[in-house]
Amino acid sequence: MNIEQIKQPFTDIFPGDFSDNPMQRNTPKVLFATVKPAGFNAPKLIAFNPDLAEEIGLGPYEEKDLDFLVGNHLPENVKTYATAYAGHQFGNWAGQLGDGRAILAGEIINKDGKKTEIQWKGSGATPYSRHADGRAVLRSSVREYLMSEAMYHLGVPTTRALSLAFTGEDVVRDMMYNGNPQLEKGAVVIRTAESFLRFGHFELISAQQEYKTLQDLADFTIKNYYPEITADGIDKYKQFFENICTRTANLMTEWFRVGFVHGVMNTDNMSVLGLTIDYGPYSMMDEYDLNFTPNTTDLPGRRYAFGKQGQISQWNLWQLANAFHPLIKDEKFLEDTLNQYGTYFWEAHDKMLCRKFGFDxxxxxxxxxxxxxxxxxxxxxxxxxxxxxxxxxxxxxxxxxxxxxxxxxxxxxxxxxxxxxxxxxxxxxxxxxNTISEEKSLSLMQHSNPKFTLRNYLLYECIEEINSGKTEMLKKLTRALENPYEELYPEFSAKRPSAYDDTTGCSTLSCSS
Structure with a gap:
């Protein structure tokens, strides 16, 4: 891979903390803190995504690249960093948060001019780790690696995964937060996205009343990720907010189409580009239930249940509107836009259902x-x-x-x-x-309804196999998720076996998952 191409334009524009100190602390008035990956003595590659590597401009994998994939070796021109953001978690303001176990390498531009950010997840503590170790365990890393790619091939906007590797160390985790910590194998995922900017980045700056930086971040985001916005002045920021609303509604519609439940839709887990981001206690839908949440932390209120994802996305956008208010200064515009959001979302949702049913x-x-x-x-x-x-x-x-x-x-x-x-x-x-032919109706259904979805029980079995040193199921699942509208493996197109109904790490997940 040609990792020397990685650049860092974000750090050239915004204020940061250059102390290279991973210790947990507040970093007021800055958007990022430089921090190095922890480094691991005995890493081992589990999976690599050659198609993504080629697409983003890194090229084919070579054995020497493993050190970069776990953060041991960095290009000379790169100074790695973690970003600060805030957020509302389960409806409550949480103050400063940030990349607690994610470290950004920077950005690469492919031959077509497309920009992609590259980020390690599980590579060590940052100032935003909040008393945690910044590591990741195998089960959560496998889940992120496979599911982000599954969503991509389903046609759902998402971050993607480049690689998955053992770190060679064990990590202590209390999976269900019930006083039973255990050693688990550590792992690192490299994930990619056009940008990892979240609602929470804007919430933090606005809450700190850093309005010039807020404007700079909005301008940076518009220039780099919203080229369709051509207005000036306040109208530019109005269009920006409207476009975020539209992208978010479209994303929620896609989640409903494929039966995806995020599980922890805090504002710090919402992308301003309308991407699915932060794969934690998620689940694909088995039996249909509008009240289903896979996240034990979300019980008993079920704030983030499957059927509530549309209204929660609107609630999250209200919080983003509050953060944008210093730029827009038009309460009626923000209120009208958010009221229209529900209308747009439900119309998009019902049109999506029409396609699933083959209606004209x-x-x-x-x-x-x-x-x-x-x-x-x-x-x-x-x-x-x-x-x-x-x-x-x-x-x-x-x-x-x-x-x-x-x-x-x-x-x-x-x-x-x-x-x-x-x-x-x-x-x-x-x-x-219908006013369309039977063939057209069937085509609508076949393009809207996947034959394969990455169910939790399949992930559970895959994780168990990898833990035992096998990767055959990982390879089969990868082939299946790359072709979700075909039935490559009939054994994967089946209901969840009853044996998994109450299995920890399968039917029940926590934010540790």
């Missing part, structure tokens, strides 16, 4: 259809992915019980079969009124 367009009567469908999904505990896969096979001659027998997580009694039959009739009546 969104009609007024479809709202009742979707409401009834959601009720059926929850009552029969139907598997979200498998339901739509089977629906694509539905025809007037279908035996409904046989078609859907492997979809519910409850026993299909005669009464439940009758409810499925009633739904199927209403669905076929709606499909028959």
């Amino acid at each position: 367009e969104l009609r007024e009567s479809d709202e009742e259809f979707f409401t009834n469908w959601q009720g059926l999904m929850q009552e029969l505990q139907l598997d979200y992915t498998l339901f739509f896969n089977q629906l694509e096979k539905l025809n007037p001659e279908s035996d409904i019980k046989s078609l859907f027998e492997n979809v519910p997580y409850v026993i299909l009694t005669d009464q439940r079969v009758k409810k499925l039959e009633d739904f199927a009739k209403k669905y076929q009546d709606r499909i028959s009124s």
